[in-house]
Amino acid sequence: MKKKFSLLLVLLLAVSTFLAACGGDKKTDGKKEGAAGGSDTKDEQVLNLAESSEIPSMDSALATDAVSFNVMNQVYEGLYRLGENDDAELGMAAEEPEVSEDGKKYTFKLRDAKWSNGDPVTAQDFVYGWQRVLNPDTAAEYAYIMSDIKNASKVNEGKAKPEELGIKALDEKTLEIELETEVPYFKALLSFATFYPQNQKFIEEQGDKYGLEANTSVYNGPFTLSDWKHEQSFKLSKNKDYWDADTVKLEEVNFNIVKDTTTAVNLYETNKIDRVGLSAEFVDKYKNDENFKTRGEASVFFLRLNQDSKNSEILKNENARKAFDSAYDKQGMVDVLLNNGSVPAYYLVPKDFVTGPDGKEYRETAGEAFGGFDVEKAKDYWAKAKKETGIDNVELELLNYDSESSAKIGEYFKEQLESNLDGLTVKIKAQPFKQKLDLESKGDYDFSFAGWGPDYPDPMTFLDMFVTDGSHNQMGYSNPEFDKLIEQAKTELSSDPEARWQAMVDAEKILFDDQAISPIYQRGVSYLERPYVKNVLDHSFGADYSYKWASIEN
Known part of the structure; x- marks a missing residue:
């Protein structure tokens, strides 16, 4: 990023295009016209955005870029996820872990959670996912980010067996992690996509197709990737089986892939997207607009x-x-x-x-x-x-x-x-x-x-x-x-x-x-955002945004 980016650095997208995005052609009832045109009210829990790139990968073991990490943050979940002020909040972990006195061993209890195909999320899903990242045959560029895990580098270099990695499923809902050294930011690190669990049975069934289409991925996050038209658009839909589904207000997040700012601004002005990044000439045009925002x-x-x-x-x-x-x-x-x-x-x-x-x-x-x-x-x-x-x-x-x-x-x-x-x-x-x-x-x-x-x-x-x-x-x-x-x-x-x-x-x-x-x-980034868009979280590391807590409020 994230960065990497990433996360991603991870490696990021270029320049001034705002990495949030566009979508469906939903109608709204306009009551108040903003300076940029379009409606300042909306009746549906549907967020329409514009992304500037196709999703390169939906495989958390292989992804290296901001676009993939941003989407995966909405549809997958690790032991933690980033909340407000970038605080690490409990995700698949049911409670804070037991930590050894030397800070090198963490024992997590997992909550009752399901994958979108109905399978339970288990401790073994984390063991499999992490071992898959570090398997030399996977050739994961982000394998190095796991180097704090005991024997991770040796496993990745083929000098140790995957079973020697410092992660064990003590039972279906108990996960033990051993580190090489104490890591002060470890909980925040565990929110990053490379540390997500993976469903072994589903991945092996999909084979080389895994992560390439909406229906060749399986989800355990607040949303599912319900539609993916390559190089055109993709859609997130609320995951009704998500453990914290009651918190999720948005029913849909629609993204259209738009590579030039002029087109994106036109979509915003004609009420087809709710948030748009601005390049230099549009900053001058809209800097006095009541919906204009900027941040570092x-x-x-x-x-x-x-x-x-x-x-x-x-x-x-x-x-x-x-x-x-x-x-x-x-x-x-x-x-x-x-x-x-x-x-x-x-x-x-x-x-x-x-x-x-x-x-x-x-x-x-x-x-x-x-x-x-x-x-x-x-x-x-x-x-x-x-x-x-x-x-x-x-x-x-x-x-x-x-x-x-x-x-x-x-x-x-x-x-x-x-x-x-x-x-x-x-x-x-x-x-x-x-x-x-x-x-x-x-x-x-x-x-x-x-x-x-x-x-x-x-x-x-x-x-x-x-x-x-x-x-x-x-x-x-x-x-x-x-x-x-x-x-x-x-x-x-x-x-x-x-x-x-x-x-x-x-x-x-x-x-x-x-x-x-x-x-x-x-x-x-400078951008326009409709006043009814609330609680889209912008993160300073990891994935760029979280939509779990976002809503449409007039």
């Missing part, structure tokens, strides 16, 4: 600089990477192209995200002076890179999303870099979301416009992406000292919060001393 997020966008690409000679050169980072105006980008509350990023771990053991916000401790726009410095770095590599002219391919807002950002990069770095030609390759993720995973690109949202409330959710051969590294970066600090922060320093925090600060500095990536901006 913990998602950071950056350029991946692929040192394993076909043009690796130039991209492996540190001066070349520093030239790229210095050659474009981040402030101008957020002011003109985004205009939505986003701010320039001179860091990886975002501002206003987490607080350290000293009570200070992370960025206050770590600082943020990692690069910046300086044309003369960029030219100097570029001249040194040319001399060191013997390359005078080079064409680099910029991998990009295919959304309207991303296209503008891609053209901005092309103009700035070509203008300020003599001999550089940038060719833009725009791809649908799922295909872009696939090309990044394969390392089939030169540099890429990418983003990451946090999966859990700790700087590590950003930093461990870039360890050598990490599944989300995807760009051939390697620094042994960086790897060592990340490993220490995950293991031997876990009982020394101050030293652990400093190790992460030092690791981030190494990342930018090497100019492994070029940070661009920390995302903000």
Whole structure:
């Protein structure tokens, strides 16, 4: 995310498009007209939204992106789910667990809950789901997020049997989890999609079709995915068998896939969707509208600089990477192209995200002076890179999303870099979301416009992406000292919060001393939302939204 994103970083969607979405053509009785047009009242418990991408996967063992995690958060449930203020609230866990004195063993009692096919949700569903994530044959990119579980890394590397993983079903409703080290944010981590249970019998019946259609998935969350027209729309329907169904007010959440903001705004103005994200030109148009809202997020966008690409000679050169980072105006980008509350990023771990053991916000401790726009410095770095590599002219391919807002950002990069770095030609390759993720995973690109949202409330959710051969590294970066600090922060320093925090600060500095990536901006969102839409929860990590508590209230 979540981030990852994710969660997801997880890896996120591009730019200013608001990651909530659109749907059916339900009629409403208009009584009061808002400044943007459309009705400010509604009679049904139906939320209509617009999503900017197809769902890449509904298999929680394989998903890596914000869109998938957002949908799965509505239709699946782990031991916990995120509630208001991102608090971890009981999900499939019936009560808070028994925790050993050393903080390494958790024993959970599960509530009586059902899958949408009528099967009970059991402790064995968690054992199977987690073992499946870590099975090397699954090739789950997010397997590393389970590294805190005892023997998880050994199982994932094929050096231990799945039964040796630190998770056991003591009986049908009792689950025991053992950790390698104490994890202060463990309950929040358990809300993340990779830790969901999975129904073994159903998955084996579906085979290769599992998670590819609405009817080849099985659900245990507040909603079910009741309809999925690929690349067009999808629908969530209230899950009548959900253990807390009485809390769920919405009967439907409809999403239409809309890739350009103009179309989405038109849908909002004609009463076909209830919430819409705004790009720069629409922010100016609607900023005085009574339904206009803006907020900051913990998602950071950056350029991946692929040192394993076909043009690796130039991209492996540190001066070349520093030239790229210095050659474009981040402030101008957020002011003109985004205009939505986003701010320039001179860091990886975002501002206003987490607080350290000293009570200070992370960025206050770590600082943020990692690069910046300086044309003369960029030219100097570029001249040194040319001399060191013997390359005078080079064409680099910029991998990009295919959304309207991303296209503008891609053209901005092309103009700035070509203008300020003599001999550089940038060719833009725009791809649908799922295909872009696939090309990044394969390392089939030169540099890429990418983003990451946090999966859990700790700087590590950003930093461990870039360890050598990490599944989300995807760009051939390697620094042994960086790897060592990340490993220490995950293991031997876990009982020394101050030293652990400093190790992460030092690791981030190494990342930018090497100019492994070029940070661009920390995302903000500006949007219009009908006043009858209540209690859609926006999360700072994990899935972007929760609709469990949402409702339509006039």
